[in-house]
Amino acid sequence: KNEVEQSPQNLTAQEGEFITINCSYSVGISALHWLQQHPGGGIVSLFMLSSGKKKHGRLIATINIQEKHSSLHITASHPRDSAVYICAVVDNTDKLIFGTGTRLQVFP
Amino acid sequence: DAEITQSPRHKITETGRQVTLACHQTWNHNNMFWYRQDLGHGLRLIHYSYGVQDTNKGEVSDGYSVSRSNTEDLPLTLESAASSQTSVYFCASSPLDRRYEQYFGPGTRLTVT
Numbered sequence: 001k002n003e004v005e006q007s008p009q010n011l012t013a014q015e016g017e018f019i020t021i022n023c024s025y026s027v028g029i030s031a032l033h034w035l036q037q038h039p040g041g042g043i044v045s046l047f048m049l050s051s052g053k054k055k056h057g058r059l060i061a062t063i064n065i066q067e068k069h070s071s072l073h074i075t076a077s078h079p080r081d082s083a084v085y086i087c088a089v090v091d092n093t094d095k096l097i098f099g100t101g102t103r104l105q106v107f108p
Numbered sequence: 109d110a111e112i113t114q115s116p117r118h119k120i121t122e123t124g125r126q127v128t129l130a131c132h133q134t135w136n137h138n139n140m141f142w143y144r145q146d147l148g149h150g151l152r153l154i155h156y157s158y159g160v161q162d163t164n165k166g167e168v169s170d171g172y173s174v175s176r177s178n179t180e181d182l183p184l185t186l187e188s189a190a191s192s193q194t195s196v197y198f199c200a201s202s203p204l205d206r207r208y209e210q211y212f213g214p215g216t217r218l219t220v221t
Contacts, residue, residue: 033208041215043212045209094207096151096208
């Protein structure tokens with residue numbers, strides 16, 4: 001069993017829909033990253049959080065340390081949001097452990 | 109602007125050949141990392157370095173080596189390329205006191221035939 005599990009693996013949405021991607025982990029962590037990877041592109045960090053909630057524009061990330069769970073929400077989704085979203089936890093040695101990613105496609 | 113670059117971006121090589129992938133960062137970061145990305149797996153750590161002359165093995169280091177002779181560069185060498193090493197390789201770097209705050213390069217797609 002992977003230490004970081006994401007769901008769903010694939011997600012298709014219509015433009016304007018509210019999207020939720022989930023991440024569960026089984027190890028002790030000091031923080032959690034949400035990353036975005038566009039097709040053929042590099043990987044960029046969207047959020048790093050260790051408690052509570054963060055918001056950047058239409059993106060919201062939450063984390064529940066007790067339940068070992070985080071969610072990434074996209075409000076009013078747009079085709080340009082189409083990408084792979086990756087959850088990565090920071091373990092107790094400051095190394096990153098990555099989920100396998102959620103492929104999101106948003107259609108007009 | 110500071111950045112992290114990888115070269116080549118695409119490489120096709122034959123089984124048994126030695127291959128070196130370059131990673132160069134101008135952030136002046138102490139920490140540098142190499143990962144591989146394969147379908148069905150999250151990014152997996154190959155090797156990492158916390159400073160000049162420091163190198164450490166990651167989760168999937170067999171068949172790979174690195175050396176760190178300066179702050180800016182961490183080349184990844186495949187000693188004798190195997191088809192199982194066909195993958196997309198990402199380099200990353202992070203500041204001295206924030207190892208987890210990693211900035212990723214654009215990736216190198218390597219195909220071993």
